[in-house]
């Protein structure tokens with residue numbers, strides 16, 4: 001298995017140590033990505049591993065799974081429009097992150113890793129801790145000290161060593177980079193190309209669940225953009241296989257407290273400039289500059305999509321509105337509801353609800 005830099009086109013043997021391109025420092029992709037083949041879907045498997053034939057993994061990998069994926073696609077009227085909600089919060093650790101983590105921990109095991117660490121504002125850390133417990137890996141998670149108490153408790157209950165770091169989200173990354181080495185592998189969900197191998201399955205599922213079709217429009221939050229990029233790559237695979245005629249319009253949602261992608265689109269830029277973040281209830285998407293900004297901007301433009309930013313007031317109102325139709329999500333996910341209230345959708349719209357409301361109950365905030 002090889003990784004490749006999409007900018008420099010340099011290949012690297014895929015190992016647990018290889019996170020970045022040695023030449024440009026940018027993120028890597030899996031080389032020779034597999035093509036989508038509907039005949040290769042294992043329909044007996046009701047998890048995302050039904051697409052195993054389409055996933056790139058190290059040789060001899062044995063799957064670390066808890067039945068993630070194949071989340072419900074539920075149609076509901078919302079803000080006067082019919083929306084298909086993809087309930088990603090119904091995942092083993094309560095967020096869509098499990099899609100990437102199941103693939104990442106499968107690879108870590110195959111590479112012989114025994115101690116691994118990740119940095120996270122909460123959901124990725126909880127997912128990582130859960131899958132490491134499942135796989136028998138010793139885990140450490142570096143988080144901002146300000147992360148949601150429910151998320152910190154969730155990380156700890158899985159037995160992961162929790163390192164709370166004071167200051168901005170980026171400080172947790174710096175602390176982990178300093179601690180890694182000597183047997184502790186930095187298994188970054190944000191940098192690893194295996195994360196997107198996992199998240200691309202959301203597009204395959206939507207295609208199957210819509211009766212082998214894709215929506216007109218796909219809406220999701222943007223933090224690092226792993227769910228947006230996973231969907232983009234998955235839909236591109238379907239396009240390349242001749243199974244769909246065009247990409248859905250991909251619409252990303254940010255908080256006005258931190259909106260580097262919205263700004264870059266407005267200014268017509270190919271890269272996002274780091275922004276100054278303000279505090280927001282949408283803590284999980286508060287990232288000053290996504291690692292894969294270039295590809296996020298390309299996905300939005302190529303699909304005829306857009307990005308918009310919503311306020312905390314709109315987000316909290318949308319969280320209540322979604323709960324009124326039985327959908328209990330955290331504020332980071334409710335930004336999608338806030339965006340739907342502003343968008344005029346036509347055709348079939350799929351909106352991803354990424355994280356459970358149990359992770360950040362209003363009464364505890």
Ligand SMILES: [Zn+2]
Nearest residue numbers: 005008021024
């Ligand atoms: Zn490079």
